[in-house]
Amino acid sequence: MLAFVLRRLAASLLLLYLVLTVTFFLIHLGPGDPIHLFEDQRMTAEQRARLERLYHLDRPLPEQYLAWLGAIVLHGDWGISFSQQRAVTAVIADCVPRTALLASTALVVDYAAGLLFGILAARRRGADHAIRVVSLLLLAQPAFWLSLMAILLFSYVWPIFPAGGYPSGAGGAGSMASLFDVLRHLALPALVLGLLGAGSTIRFLRGSLLEVMSRDFIRAARAKGLSEARVVWVHGLRNALTPLIQLFGLVLPALLSGSLIIEAVFSWPGLGWLTFTAVGTRDYPVILATTALSGVLVAVGNLLADLAHAAADPRVRDEGRHG
Amino acid sequence: MAEERGRRFSSTVPWSLVLLLALALPPLAAPWLAPYDPAEQTDAAVAKNRPPGTVLAAVHLADGSWRLAERVERVPGGLRITARERQEVLPAADVLNLTANGVADHRRFFLGTDHLGRDLWSRLLYGGRISFLVGSVSVLLALSLGVAVGSAAALGGRFLDSVLMRLVDAFLAFPFIFLIIALTALFRPGLGPLVLILGGTGWMGISRLLRAELLGLRQSEFVLAARALGQHPFAIFWRHLLPNAMTPVLIQTTLLVGNTILAESSLSFLGFGVQPPMASWGNMVAEGRSPSALFSAWWIALFPGLAISLTVIALNLVGDGLRDALDPRSRDRSRSTADAMLPPL
Numbered sequence: 001m002l003a004f005v006l007r008r009l010a011a012s013l014l015l016l017y018l019v020l021t022v023t024f025f026l027i028h029l030g031p032g033d034p035i036h037l038f039e040d041q042r043m044t045a046e047q048r049a050r051l052e053r054l055y056h057l058d059r060p061l062p063e064q065y066l067a068w069l070g071a072i073v074l075h076g077d078w079g080i081s082f083s084q085q086r087a088v089t090a091v092i093a094d095c096v097p098r099t100a101l102l103a104s105t106a107l108v109v110d111y112a113a114g115l116l117f118g119i120l121a122a123r124r125r126g127a128d129h130a131i132r133v134v135s136l137l138l139l140a141q142p143a144f145w146l147s148l149m150a151i152l153l154f155s156y157v158w159p160i161f162p163a164g165g166y167p168s169g170a171g172g173a174g175s176m177a178s179l180f181d182v183l184r185h186l187a188l189p190a191l192v193l194g195l196l197g198a199g200s201t202i203r204f205l206r207g208s209l210l211e212v213m214s215r216d217f218i219r220a221a222r223a224k225g226l227s228e229a230r231v232v233w234v235h236g237l238r239n240a241l242t243p244l245i246q247l248f249g250l251v252l253p254a255l256l257s258g259s260l261i262i263e264a265v266f267s268w269p270g271l272g273w274l275t276f277t278a279v280g281t282r283d284y285p286v287i288l289a290t291t292a293l294s295g296v297l298v299a300v301g302n303l304l305a306d307l308a309h310a311a312a313d314p315r316v317r318d319e320g321r322h323g
Numbered sequence: 324m325a326e327e328r329g330r331r332f333s334s335t336v337p338w339s340l341v342l343l344l345a346l347a348l349p350p351l352a353a354p355w356l357a358p359y360d361p362a363e364q365t366d367a368a369v370a371k372n373r374p375p376g377t378v379l380a381a382v383h384l385a386d387g388s389w390r391l392a393e394r395v396e397r398v399p400g401g402l403r404i405t406a407r408e409r410q411e412v413l414p415a416a417d418v419l420n421l422t423a424n425g426v427a428d429h430r431r432f433f434l435g436t437d438h439l440g441r442d443l444w445s446r447l448l449y450g451g452r453i454s455f456l457v458g459s460v461s462v463l464l465a466l467s468l469g470v471a472v473g474s475a476a477a478l479g480g481r482f483l484d485s486v487l488m489r490l491v492d493a494f495l496a497f498p499f500i501f502l503i504i505a506l507t508a509l510f511r512p513g514l515g516p517l518v519l520i521l522g523g524t525g526w527m528g529i530s531r532l533l534r535a536e537l538l539g540l541r542q543s544e545f546v547l548a549a550r551a552l553g554q555h556p557f558a559i560f561w562r563h564l565l566p567n568a569m570t571p572v573l574i575q576t577t578l579l580v581g582n583t584i585l586a587e588s589s590l591s592f593l594g595f596g597v598q599p600p601m602a603s604w605g606n607m608v609a610e611g612r613s614p615s616a617l618f619s620a621w622w623i624a625l626f627p628g629l630a631i632s633l634t635v636i637a638l639n640l641v642g643d644g645l646r647d648a649l650d651p652r653s654r655d656r657s658r659s660t661a662d663a664m665l666p667p668l
Contacts, residue, residue: 015493022502136643140635142585144592145608145628148617156618163614253498260500261589265612276593279504287504294501 004310012303019295023288024068047080072292079285083278088289091274098166099270101182102190102263103255109194110251111244114201121202122209123232131202138199143258147192147265154188161188164266189266193258197251204247209240242313249305253298336648339640346634350451357445358431361602365430366391369406370440372620373432380404381428383419395425402426435622437610447626450602454631457518457597458584464522465583466576469529470565473572476530477537478560488534491527499524504595517596521583532575536568574646581638588631604631 059067071077078088121131155163167181212218213236221235222228260272267273271290278286349356364370369391370379379391382404392404401414402421420427434443476487503520540546541564549559584604590596591605592612599606604627610616611623 011489018493019497136636136639137632140581140585140632140639142588142592142605142608142628142631142635144589144605144612145624145631148608148612148624149628151614152617152621152624250495253495256498257500260498260504261593264593275501275504279595291501291504294498298498 005307008303008306012299015299015302016296019299020069020072020292021065023292023295024065078289081278081286082283083281083286084283088285091286092271092289092293095269095271095274098268099256099259099263099272102186102193102268102270103259105186105190106193106197106255106259107251109191110197110201113195113198114205117198117202118205119209119232119237121206122213128206131206135199135202138195139203141196141199143192143196143261144265146196147189147262150188150192151265161185164189164268166267166269185268189262189268193255193262196258197254201244201247201251205240205244208243209236212236212240215239242309245312246305246309248308249302252301252305256294256297335640336644339637339644342633343637343641346451346630346637347455350448350455353445353448353452357442357448358433359442359445361441361446361449362600363442363445364440365389367440369393370430370432370436371438372616372623373436373440374620375433375435375443375622377432377435379430379432380426381420381430382413382426383428384413385417385419391430397421397424434626435620437607437623438616438620443607443622443626446602446607447604447630450604450607450627451630451634453514453597453601453603454584454587454605454634457514457521457587457603458580461518461521461525461583461587462576462580464518465525465579466529466572468522468526470533470572471530472526473530473533474537474560474565477534477541478556478564484534487530491530494524494527500589503590504593514597517587517590521586525579525583525586528579529572529575533568533572536571537564540564540567570649571646574642574649577638577642577645581635581642584631584638585635604628 076089078092080086081088081091084091117131117134121128121135151163154161162185164185166185167178213232218231218235221231226235256272259268259270260275262268263270263272264276271293275287275290277283278290365381366389373379379393380395382390382392382395382402384390390404390406392406394405396403396405398412401412402418402425403410403412415421418426430442432442432444434447437443437446472487472491476484476491479487499520503524506516506520546559546563549563554562587596588603588605588608591603592609594606594609597603597606599610607627608624608631611620611625616623
């Protein structure tokens with residue numbers, strides 16, 4: 001197990017390093033000297049000097065690269081946001097909890113709908129066809145369009161939810177009223193994001209459960225005289241769920257990418273919205289930081305998914321030894 | 324039970340093919356089918372934000388320009404036109420297409436007009452052309468990359484295999500939209516870079532699938548026979564391995580076209596893909612996204628989104644149906660984790 005953890009940790013660190021490196025060279029791929037990219041009327045001489053120091057623009061490229069990597073790794077210094085005139089790390093720190101809230105709520109919706117309909121489709125032949133149609137419909141929806149249609153239906157035709165935005169915090173943070181306000185704003189984007197993911201979760205779980213239910217140990221469980229409910233819920237589902245843990249590593253990038261579009265449509269001020277608006281204002285330090293951070297989050301998520309999978313399924317731990 | 328279900332769904336192939344053709348052919352024939360130029364903005368002040376089915380009278384003026392009106396009536400000495408609750412009388416000499424009771428020309432906006440008075444139906448046709456074009460060229464690129472990487476991984480030895488598969492894992496795990504946005508912030512996007520980006524980020528599923536197929540086929544008897552006969556390894560790969568491994572790959576490719584069209588439309592919606600004034604389904608939805616447009620002119624966002632959704636559904640149905648019909652092993656088994664999660668956007 002320890003060897004497995006170490007191997008995966010090394011792979012994640014490698015991925016992380018690659019993401020950072022790609023991000024860095026992105027700036028240098030741009031036309032002209034990087035400092036031209038940061039040429040901006042709003043930028044004061046002091047900020048400019050800080051940027052020059054941060055990117056060590058007077059040095060050769062390999063040296064610049066090492067210095068930049070060093071500033072991030074050692075000091076966590078990502079520079080200053082042009083549009084907000086604050087440290088990039090502070091700007092991002094504001095956004096991370098909001099994206100985390102949106103993505104985790106969506107994940108709950110995704111897995112709950114996936115479990116419910118996946119099991120139903122695998123167990124009830126009458127429901128199978130209808131559920132297959134529903135999951136296909138969900139898989140084929142463009143996130144941005146489904147969001148707009150949800151806004152049209154639930155904020156205009158039948159106005160029960162706000163069309164977007166994030167509560168300003170009036171009424172005091174932590175109070176019941178403000179919590180309710182956050183939930184009201186959260187409902188539509190989280191539902192849309194979760195249901196979009198549910199399309200593939202349903203398919204995946206249905207297939208996984210059908211495969212498990214045809215195995216010998218299920219026949220053995222039935223032969224022992226266990227109730228059908230126990231066979232399905234305990235013996236079948238437990239084994240069908242294991243790959244779902246691994247799926248999480250792939251769900252995370254989809255969630256992050258999806259949340260970028262959903263946040264842009266619903267003006268939900270998280271990481272995706274930050275990136276989207278930063279492109280509009282050409283706020284390069286922010287764009288570079290969010291790009292790198294999205295890679296970091298995914299690398300960490302993958303690592304956690306792998307570890308959880310290995311904990312749940314002993315066969316995975318030996319994976320590296322053959323094949 | 325499994326067999327029966329597989330057969331039932333494969334019967335959807337003809338229907339989904341018909342649906343797909345019905346969606347793909349009109350855009351391909353856009354220049355012949357579109358009633359108006361997709362960028363045409365004739366008398367935008369009158370034509371803008373009209374609901375589906377609007378018919379406006381088109382008045383051809385002596386200076387060569389056109390004016391549109393909800394109602395035209397002959398009055399002594401000229402023509403009275405009514406547009407947006409304003410009336411105006413034009414002298415008869417100024418109107419070129421005058422008839423006994425009005426004007427000879429009309430504009431029919433089958434799906435309505437957008438905020439610039441452009442015909443949505445014409446834009447939908449031309450936009451579909453761009454979406455299908457970008458989708459299929461990107462997928463061709465992804466298919467080539469996927470076949471190259473998958474073959475190299477399966478046949479290039481263990482070291483190359485593990486390096487390439489880790490690369491595939493890394494690509495699969497990356498939220499590309501962030502990287503793409505960073506890229507488009509630095510370079511002005513165009514159709515070429517867009518195709519490169521979509522193709523360059525869509526090949527992983529194909530390479531994984533092909534690798535698995537090739538590894539399975541490598542030890543099969545007809546390949547051993549070909550080897551025993553002394554055929555060149557490349558000939559074995561090209562004539563025996565690849566053709567036998569391609570069926571599931573081509574099915575996967577059908578599904579990838581749908582995902583790529585989704586990805587293209589998402590990028591275009593956000594403003595990082597196909598750039599206006601060129602129409603694509605994604606940037607057409609974006610034109611109807613502001614609350615004022617969405618709530619008062621819902622048709623602008625509705626129809627292009629519906630077109631994207633129906634196209635992806637049709638491609639998925641064709642892909643799933645073909646899989647059920649041609650690839651019996653996969654029947655009643657869901658797509659593998661990687662394919663299930665393919666949509667990167």
